[in-house]
Amino acid sequence: MIVMALEKSAPHMDRATKQAGTKAIAASAFRMGWRHVPIPQARKISSADKRLRRIVPDDPASISGLPLGGIGTGGVGWSPDGRFNRWSLGSRVVQHFSEPACGFAIRSQQPGRAPIASALQPPPQRVGQLAAFHFADDQMPGDYAALFPKIWRSFILPDMGLRLSCEAFSPVVAGDLDSASLPLALFRWQIENISDAPRDVALLGHWANMLGRFQTHEDRRSGGNSAGRSNRAYDDGDHFGVLFESAALDDPIAPGHGQWALLTRCDPSLRLGRVVMFDGLGDGADLWNDFLTTGRIGPDDRQWLADCGFSTDETGLPTAAISAGCNLAPGAQCQIDMALVWDQPAMCYALGDRHWRAYSDQWGRAGKAAAAIGAYGLKHQVCWSSAIDDWHGQIEQTLGPAPHQAGFALNELYLLVDGATHHATADRIPDDETGDKGGGKHFGLLECPDYPYYNTLDLYGYAGPALAACFPGLDHRVIEDYAATVALDDPRMRKAMNSDARFRIKKSGFLPHDMGAPGEAPFRILNGYALADSTRWKDLNSQFVLAVWRVGLRADDDFLRAQFPAVAMAIDHLAVFDRDGDGLIEHEGFPDQTFDNLPMLGPGSYCGGLWLAALSAGVRIAAIAGEKAREAHWAGLLEKGRAAFECLLWTGSHYRLDRDGPYRDALFLEQLFGPFLARKYGLGDIVPVDHARTALMHLYQHNFIEAGDGIGPVLLSGLPVEDKTGDHGDPDVQRHEVITGIAMSFAAQCRTYGLITHADHLRRTLYETLYTQRHLCFRTPAAFEPSRPVYRAAFNLRPLAIWLDTP
Template sequence: MTIQTQIPSCTWNRPIGLGWDKPYTVRYASNVDDGPWHGMPLGGFGAGCIGRSSRGDFNFWHIDGGEHVFKNVPACQFSVFESGNNATQAYALCTQPPADGSLKSWQWYQNISIDNSQNIGTYHALYPRSWFVYENVLQTQLTCEQFSPIWANNYQETSYPVAVFLWKAHNPTHAPITISIMLTWENMTGWFTNALKSPEVKFRDDGSPVYEYRPYWGESAGNYNWLAEDNQYVGCVLGQVSRGETVEEGDGSWCIATLKDPRVEIFHHSRFNAVGNGEDVWQSFSQDGSLPNYQDESPADENTRLGAAVAVRFTLQPGETLEVPFVLSWDFPVTEFAQGVKYYRRYTDFFGCNGENAWQIATHALKEYQNWRSHIQSWQAPILNREDLPDWFKMALFNELYDLTSGGTLWSAATEIDPVGQFAVLECLDYRWYESLDVRLYGSFALLMLFPELEKAVIRAFARAIPENDDRTRIIGYYLVINAESPMAFRKVAGATPHDLGAPNEHVWQQTNYTAYQDCNQWKDLGCDFVLQVYRDFLLTGGDDVEFLADCWDGIVLTLDYLKKFDLDGDSIPENSGAPDQTFDDWRLNGVSAYCGGLWLAALESAIAICDILQDIRDTQTQKSIYQSWLQQGKPIYQEKLWNGKYYRLDSESGSDVVMADQLCGQFYARLLGLPDIVPSDRALLALNTIYDACFLKFYDGQFGAANGVLPDGSPENPKATHPLEVWTGINFGLAAFLTQMDMKQEAMQLTQAVVEQIYNNGLQFRTPEAITPAGTFRASVYLRAMAIWAIYLVISSATK
């Protein structure tokens, strides 16, 4: 008999501890490359999160909002003891012993006692759940299911800083087996805040602004642990001696806890040396699965690092099964951006702001975890049960949501003006600023479909920012890269739609346009992206939230007027300037471009539709007339200047013959929103077939996905070009959504599968990059745009209704 773990068939899975022969590596040495050992993140949106890889180590620490730490903490670990059939063994359940020489007395879960051809278990992930299934080492059939309470349209539990570890043990033998499971955790309170309160901003070799993040890693003076217990639960709280009357970033507590059960014995050790040899917990645990029930609340000195341990021991009779829950919670209520700019996290609306509630969060999780898991299953079931969707697509659809947890996510406490708080996800780990509007044109479909109120909160933040002016000047990083003198550019021009909502070292939501790679005030797509997302969010969330449209109306008028100023020849389509002035910000476009021009026309159609909806509460008819005249003049110009009989030319002035993969993004959006076509349908279909053939099939035989821009025969126009010859994951998923929309679902799935396999077969799981190349390199990991895979699902679902 095998244990029934109820693991869906469509998980991403990998043998525990199995490495990668040749994982993708970074294209630019300065980019973040943590290596392939990434697992599904745990933790609620904006609460901080952790990650545990398929070798069993906890190594991903996004506890400080917007800041990234990737480092194994050996004392944060599960271990198992087993005794039965005259054999005893104990393992820390990670296949990689500590590199620093700590915990030498522990036996690590390596493939040492069985034939090398056998797996020692399998890791599975289907966000927000993951599983470790241990095989061929223990006599017990043992599985650990991990999850946090995340499901669609849930604006409370989804914010909680908690992870549930549900252990299921089954005895398949004919004799009793005693099992003990131990969770150890290091007290990392106080570590996760920047020791540099005003870090200097510099330009990296790729022209991106960066600053140093220096956490108080390993500095544990004043930390102490204590036993917490009531009539139902027992655990250890890992906190610190209070450092002042107010709670600062980094202040708070951790908790590890479990459920009392008459069938189990619970042991504890509240203070062991987390970087010693580990004998203080391992000696007793490896002997009989116990701990000495040692309690010591002495604070650590400056040379001490503390761990705490909780173990649960039980005996299984032949054929018996038992489930044992453990919970890890944390309570770090403050996120600080620039020094003195502080926000409380969303979960504090439900647990308070004093940083002392890790125990309350943990015990609440132990009470509710079965309900939480049921909610997750009910949310996922309609998709998992669809027979028309292949398993690899279901796998990627859910797993790409990881970014909502681990993308440096912010979710602030509620206010009167923001009743569900403010929300933001980083563009990526290398471009560390929030909610880049051009990227989220595709990347926000997941948030829109699953958490629409958070999506609207982001768009409202952009609407508030459009009228603002920031006349500080700065150099532009692009010119440093091409070794040219940089002009001085204003940070943010009133009326321009900002590129992003700011960065973790300033004041997110208030100080926008953090990126300085290009002068985003000159971009020709951002204003269009804003208008399209406003109307999309209104229409696809029921079409009845007129207040949302009204909140965004002034921003729509301002940004379209601002963009029209770039129409230098009066043909009612703004021209690209020759500098990279749109989302492909290394790619020069000249004159009317297929990409930006199409977005402009679709944005005008959206604005006209919004005028009709708001006409009873706003004076919109003047604007409607203006937008109609621009649209009437611009549509034929777009055809005249760009259509070449097979596809739309890159632009009207460069003379390029490149086939651009995303040339008809505007047409995709127009059709998605039920607006009139931007281009004739037959031309759109012919262009799509040309794109599919040139950019996908003829680009390395379709192995990698569609390149951004190649010649019709699939060859590069310029072999040294950057963006045109990259495969952008999110653009590919957006293109696949367009293919699906145009009744080319088979082609869409072939394209999507190629990209998904590159990501999930080559060590890029849970850090999906913006770009991959046929050379096996990537750029910009943990990228927002890849959640565009939900656009494919939206179009499929719309077609089947």
Template sequence: MTHQPFQSQIPSCAWQRPLGLGWDNPYTVRYASNLDDGPWHGMPLGGLGAGCIGRSPRGEFNLWHIDGGEHIFKTLPACQFSVFEQTTDGRSKTYALSTQPPTDGTLSSWQWYPPTSAVQQTGTYSALYPQSWYHYQGVYQSQLLCEQFSPIIPHNYQETSYPLGIFEWTAHNPTDKPLTLSIMLTWENTVGWFTNAIKTPQVRVRDDGSPVYEYQPRWGESTDNYNRWIENNFRVGCLMSRLSTHEIPEEGEGQWAIATIANPAVEVFYHTRWDPTSSGEAVWSPFATDGSLSDSEDETPAASGERLACAIAVRFTLRPGRTRKIPFILAWDFPVTQFGYTQVKSDFSGQLPSTGEEPAGKPIGYYRRYTDFFGRNGKNAWSMVRTALKHSDTWKEAIAEWRKPILDDPGFPQPLKMALFNELYLLADGGTLWTAGTENDPIGQFGVLECLDYRWYESLDVRLYGGFALTQLWPKLEKAVMLAFARAIPQGDNTPRIIGYNQAQAVRKIASATPHDLGAPNEHPWAKTNYTSYQDCNLWKDLGCDFVLQVYRYFIWTGSADLEFLQDCWGAIVETLDYLKTFDRDGDGIPENSGAPDQTFDDWKLKGISAYCGGLWLAALEAAIAIGNQLQDAQTSPSADLKGQIEQWSTWLTQAKPLYQKTLWNGSYYNLDSESGSQVVMADQLCGQFYTQLLNLPPIVPEDCTQTTLETIYNSCFTLFNQTQNPDRAALGVANGVNPDGSPENPNATHPLEIWTGINFGLAAFMLQQGMKGEAFAIAEAVVNQIYTHGLQFRTPEAITAAGTFRASHYLRAMAIWGLYHVSASGHEWVMGHQ
């Protein structure tokens, strides 16, 4: 039996896929206007807010989120690993390790790795964020493993921001004769590509009513790019840069670097300048012959229309039974992210130097967080290489230490452990911004897009569930997000605009209303909020409640000690609850829904007192009272304002709580609302009760009603829905809202009949709170199965349908799976131990 030296290096719960094996029926997008890049997505590399790169189970690099907030999904064939192997009798094999050859005629001289098929197993791709592994089998005589990762480490606010990909190759010779191997990394110089060539992008309203804008990267524009070979003690590599006259780098300007280690046991070869649009023979011919390169140095800048790439190769001989490790580092330094053109002067964190009112046509720009540690001139890629080669082992140990108690937890199912880590991909992949720190914002500003179809930051309703991960793992970033909302609530913006849902006109942001989001990449995030215009979010009945609950969530989950944070948010809490109370038209203590989709289910009409929004209102009052009590207890002398505010909220709560129960409870579940007459069982109807339990607040409904409701939801929205909609296949998950018998109230409805991944994970957490362990794990595992067996991995959507379609990929809410771990017994202990 052949020795398998790599199995212990890959956690048993990691997601796995045979290399290059396609999907028979991958889920496809529900609406043609939504993004659907296909199933070839793999784990991203790169620090939070540093830009990231995706590499798929086929082996190609194909996702380029280098420009903050922007999405490019294209394969660059020249960005590639290749392996040469030769036996003692002179026979050799050489492959570029993507199973997908270029389709444009480039690199025609290269040989491409065979994909797994029915007749040949060629290897396995495994992923457990922030690590992934390519295990090559059945092609070479040697056994090869490429592990790749970035230093994503909880409660770490430095290395977690680094723009680095670390590749650790392990080669093992299982034969009885020596093998000569050479591993080559080639990379195209793309400096200058990742910025919008359209300086004033036009905003239009898509067919689903949401705003989108034009984005055209400078793809392929490599004029003045050049490559330089560097030998620095034992560190060797190629630095990719560009001629520039700008003292302060502009967006897209900076460097790439690829590097490895030279030592007496290996030979290092290089070729600094070759044409990636050619046949590629300049590098392939010597490499495929004996694993070498020409050691050619050429720093000539690219002429207009020319593109260039570089290559490094490491050759070594393995004796029988021996194993060798070879590291490669990929670093990039693009320090500036620019946004829309504006005249607004701002001192928001990390912003580029300003001389006062910005002239028309000058973009707002921010430095990325990693520049606090490597400088801001865009010339620090090699410094990052040195840092990575020195500390990568320590970083990997820190990742293993973080994961160990979770991976060793016998009470948490293996598929959920896999998804728990892999769903964190979005913190790097989700158009993430993380700015440099300032005196006002020492940790910087942070933001993740709702998704790539709804491209605005930190949608507050979505992160009610999606924010579970950030709160537990990087709480200082969670605090930065909530402070940004607190600052935004008092602000107003009277800019008129058309609402996509009904073509009504509304102002962008009413003062005291809680904004839906923190802005978009084509404007000025954090300064211009409420970007979405599909609905008039000034009228939403959940956003103010969501804000209060998330403020208190941060406070409780970080040890109930940050009273300064509560004080900073206090004014916004008072304002937003007062504003929300104005929608209590009849003075009964509960704001009414208007009969329009005025909450997170923004295609679903609620009217009167609703179970969803009314419950969040009650929970928010509980949280606000608790916050007020915390502040009052901390003061040396009682504050009349605090006392009066607490008394007012207590009066509202006393009035509203029995009314909610009396109006909506029907003996089996809470009615959707008080005026529509709908009999639908809404899956998320008791989100408010879930939050009171999550934050140790008094319940808003009786315990027996909570239990009965969850049992009804499980029976109707999960068991019966799946039996009627998907009788011959695996369970889909929980539908948002169906009749008690599992049938649709309206077969043509959108949101009620969708399975929302994040809502499902949140509901599973709620059931686990209630001791419904089997039901909780059945729901969560059904959703994980949908994502990871139908080509949705590392692009998790908001919604899945029974027809095998999805909507809104790369979605924020799915990180709610961290709420499921939080409420488990061991998860609670883990969280408490990491405060």
């Protein structure tokens, strides 16, 4: 688990967890203590270059929480201070707003005394919203811990005489993809009477009808447009709660519509109450007064259909609540379980391409399965929780129990939920009508919202091992998708983003930069990236070949034989850039690789190393495929290339970035990525081990300790002072940044070459910088600067490279 502390966590959290009958929170969990403070007004983005969204980090009060949700279902972020304030339920964006109508509240009464109740989140910013509620203040401190996919919250409430704790999770369990794909969040609340008098206690769960709220044409009023939404009671004898619905047409169901549910178990030891509909933008007086005075709400199962209102005025926000209460003797405790479900099976991209979410194969596509999913979740809650704990234990045994070890790796998996994740079934518009060669069954992770491309290949080479470790079938699917694109040709032209240059979308034999953008038609129109002509990039084909080999290590030889034609085409087309026949490909003087702000010329260590690693993989794959001629030819290229790599790029202390470019004398952090992957994937050593260790120690000192101030290793050090321009218009982009995933890769390289102490220190420092000091947990950026409190491109794919640092 990962630990992040803004103030020292109180020891009662683990104690309360043990007393509740569940496992103690692992040492590797991310933790923080907090107090409710007034939420500041939304800040303007402060940016050196607004196109790149270089953002001043928020204060600790607005820190992001771990998202709840399944893979491909979208997520709901539950912040440490109790707000539900981040939503990735649409198919294109992550939205940041707090919805006070969604949350929990606690109530306690001692005989003969006035009752006390409090919502477990700060007050709303909107004047008058839920004004009758008593919201938490700075006298109600709490503790928060998270270890993907679990959240723990804990409170000591002296005025109420209670200890309150909650374990919340979605069933994202490694190896169980069906469970991991459910649109479901489970909450187990434990209430303990720690006073010496009996207590009448109750828990309130309330939720707004969010259907249709995450469509791209959403109404911009603060509550959204609730027109056509309505809630209704649900009881099946075993479960009690509310269904959230709308009057939208459902043949077929529209994206963003379907059914939500908030359910609890029917338990004779608990008194249950329900209000099916109240206005979540109103003052909530009737509901709160019942809850405060009696510890039970309703019964009120009356319904109404929300109207659209005037365009200048707010319409009502249909909100529902359920309560559960009991009497507790001193020292006694009770347990209350709740399930939140969002069954929204359809998703749609900007050009109209429609897909069904993967869970709909089992649960149907009518958008009416929320209650059934919720009941299934409550039935399996205990076994899933145990399975997650076992998985956490396995990772802690492998990586170590400290927060920067297992916790760092596990918590970076938040992106599987919050990465605008595409996880679709095979059933959609036929291939011959769409040009979609994958039959509709795709998996995709967005590079990030600022750079919105699916499965960006130059980043996926870093992120793929995380999927391979947890859900290898998804990694397999991504690579098969890419293999199907190798021979494709798309002669349509794109215009470069920053110039009048034109280039083809896709050339046969060259891998695409990405599988498309949600702003177009992902998996049908490839290469959404248009900053430059990626068909001339020198790293994509090599990354693909290495990924095929990585998947093949878990699959059988039949997989590698099947992929040989794509591998051969990728290698042979990249080989044309070896213009002098020395076995190394050459750069062409522009940014033709993942560092798209760094021009390179001649042979270079990054793409050259990847090329040699790809040749090593190609030789193995050709041998398995029985392609003796190709095996021999590629083996010859590999031997020549290795010799040229040493002769042209080794300086005695490190490998040059390139031979002829403007940054050839700079110290380039990622110079050994290709040789590292070859070693990690069992392909042998491309460079002498003593050279690799010497280079890594040199980079550790100069790029991390000196240029990075011991905060993080910068991509380049030793740059001339006169380096003042960049292809993005900002000289600091990439050149002077700590590129988060690259820094994680560097730590993994140190470990792989035996520099264990260096690797652990790097990992610990990155964890402390990102989680503890800069409050960037669960929104890990592409890059940050060590000298200024700014970052770039949050929710980035490449930091899943933390999983490269695993055996």
